[in-house]
Amino acid sequence: MEKTPDPPVTVLVTRRPKPGKEQAFEDYLTGITQAALQHQGHMGANIFRPSRPGGEYRIVFKFDRRSNLERWENSTEREEWRAIAEEVSEPRQVETISGLEAWFTLPTCAMNVHPPKYKMALLVWLGVFCLVTLLSGLLGPLISEFPRLLQTFILTALVVVCLTYAVMPLLTRLFSGWLYPNKDQN
Structure with missing residues (x-):
């Protein structure tokens, strides 16, 4: 079933x-x-x-x-x-x-306007790359003695939370001109 x-x-x-x-x-x-x-x-x-x-x-x-x-x-x-x-x-x-579009909503854009998927994927990659690099450097020494699976679990959980609540809203605003170059945002 x-x-x-x-x-x-x-x-x-x-x-x-x-x-x-x-x-x-x-x-x-x-x-x-x-x-x-x-x-x-x-x-x-x-x-x-x-x-x-x-x-x-x-x-x-x-x-x-x-x-x-x-x-x-x-x-x-x-x-x-x-x-x-x-x-x-x-x-x-x-x-x-649902999906990636939820991360790319600006308050000033029309509700059904979303950037192209390749732009969304590139910006998500940038956010993940920056967060993994930063969090690995900060948390690596603290969790290095943990089993590898637990290290990965902690790191990915933090990355997802940071992406959802802080990084993607910030990146969406910072890159709004690139994400929505031809859209009237007023």
């Missing part, structure tokens, strides 16, 4: 507060983020506020598995927050992505 894939997913939501409802929208963002954090598999959220008044907000939710996202989306609590969102903001745009 074939098992259905259940990959990690990232949900990108774009919303614009209704005029005069900006504070209510901010309250909604705080509430839904705190509520989502309580659900199984939720790995955090990033909120990108607009650079000008009246602009769009970009909200990025991450889940460890698609099934956990679906549980959250089908929950009564999520439905209650969605009703509040409809009162305080314009209709939303949603994109659910």
Whole structure:
């Protein structure tokens, strides 16, 4: 029997507060983020506020598995927050992505715009190369007496966490002109 894939997913939501409802929208963002954090598999959220008044907000939710996202989306609590969102903001745009594209999302780019795969692969390689070099140098002396498998386990776990939460968001911003050379980022 074939098992259905259940990959990690990232949900990108774009919303614009209704005029005069900006504070209510901010309250909604705080509430839904705190509520989502309580659900199984939720790995955090990033909120990108607009650079000008009246602009769009970009909200990025991450889940460890698609099934956990679906549980959250089908929950009564999520439905209650969605009703509040409809009162305080314009209709939303949603994109659910998995794979490398999740690391290459800029708050200023259109939701369905992703760089070419060769650029994503090159930037991931750069991030991995730098992290492996740095972490091997720093941790090597500390873990050299550990079995080789444990050394590799520790190093790769740290590389993945650093890539996901720090290095890839930084590299994506630093190389945005190269990743998205012909895209209007405003």
